[in-house]
Amino acid sequence: MSFYMPRVVVIGGGVIGCAIAERLSLERHHVTLLERDQLGGRASGAAAGELSPLSGTAQAEAQAQKSLKMFPDLIERIEKDSAMNVEYHVQRGLLAAFTQDEAADLQANGGRWLDADESRKAEPALTSDIVGASLLEHAHLTPPRFVRALARAAVAHGAEIHEGMPASGFDITGREIARVVTPSASFDADWVVIAAGPWSGEVAAGAGVSIDVRPQRGQLAALDPSGLILTHSIFWASGYLVPKGDGTIIAGGTEEDSGFDDRPTAEGIASLLELAKRLVPSLAGAALQRVWAGLRPVTPDGQPIVATVGLPNLIIATGHHRKGILLAPLAATTVSSIINR
Ligand SMILES: Cc1cc2nc3c(=O)[nH]c(=O)nc-3n(C[C@H](O)[C@H](O)[C@H](O)COP(=O)(O)OP(=O)(O)OC[C@H]3O[C@@H](n4cnc5c(N)ncnc54)[C@H](O)[C@@H]3O)c2cc1C
Structure with missing residues (x-):
């Protein structure tokens, strides 16, 4: 007996998009990731790589602690699946x-x-x-290596990754996104995840959805x-x-x-x-x-958005501010739990 696994198109190849692609492809979803320029070419490659749970509020600190605890298993898995060393140290x-x-x-x-x-x-x-x-x-790692290792592990689990391919629009049927459009191809989607960092608002606007980032x-x-x-x-x-x-x-x-x-x-x-x-x-x-x-x-309240917004099959995953590297594993499991529920 075979089960239908949803086709998920992830837009944005920073740490958030790559962590989501790695997680969903591990779960055997059909994942396509579209990156406008190159993987980790923006904030995710520029980050210092600190994994420090210190935070302004108790709630944010609890989330950061939760994500920090996911690192040892995640690092072990992606280093094995990507054959890369991300220089993770406690x-x-x-x-x-x-x-x-x-x-x-x-x-x-x-x-x-x-x-x-x-x-x-x-x-x-x-x-x-x-x-x-x-x-x-606390712990730290080397962010450009981390992003690449997540992406390589995702590919090893069956994900398709396209660099130099911007999402430029959406075909919407009824109230759902049916396809993500790029200048050179379009991709059928059961779910779309926008993880385009500070450009997420501009990308979401193409689906008629407004988010403040x-x-x-x-x-x-x-x-x-x-x-x-x-x-x-x-x-x-x-x-x-x-x-x-x-x-x-x-x-x-x-x-x-x-x-x-x-x-x-x-x-x-x-x-x-x-x-x-x-x-x-x-x-x-x-x-x-x-x-x-x-x-x-x-985001205006400084907290990440990882939720369905505007359309039932559209997930926004952005706004991770100073902690996107640290919070990437938590963002990935949150997106997985939305899609799998
Ligand atoms: C100087 C600095 C130091 C930092 N240090 C740390 C740290 O030590 N620890 C920590 O946890 N966090 C740190 N951060 C924060 C962290 O880097 C960010 O929170 C995180 O990288 C955000 O990741 P992202 O994937 O959401 O965004 P991004 O890295 O911006 O990735 C978004 C991607 O989407 C792509 N994109 C945009 N539009 C489109 C489109 N239409 N189609 C396809 N792709 C598109 C972009 O090209 C980009 O590659 C630091 C940030 C900075 C700037």
């Missing part, structure tokens, strides 16, 4: 406090508290200006610290320093309203270098290796 981080108020907030959130001396003993390069730091366990620019700088070794990621307010496996330290990340302009700017990079020097003064002598930027998808 690591310790320090959440620095410069004032007693910041320290009180961090101590109220639990985690092991280190006073200034203990913090500097853990990470000797850390500035002596801090009053202390909270120790946390906008781009927010984030900039990063990679520093070559010439001999300095950090053994922890260091977080403070909205910025961070992340030591990577290649010996560089990534300083991130600005939050700017710049429309769809994803070029790094003098002012943005200057603010990151200030942050780096403030946290680790000896980084003043580091060589600036690379700067880049990406556009995070953001």
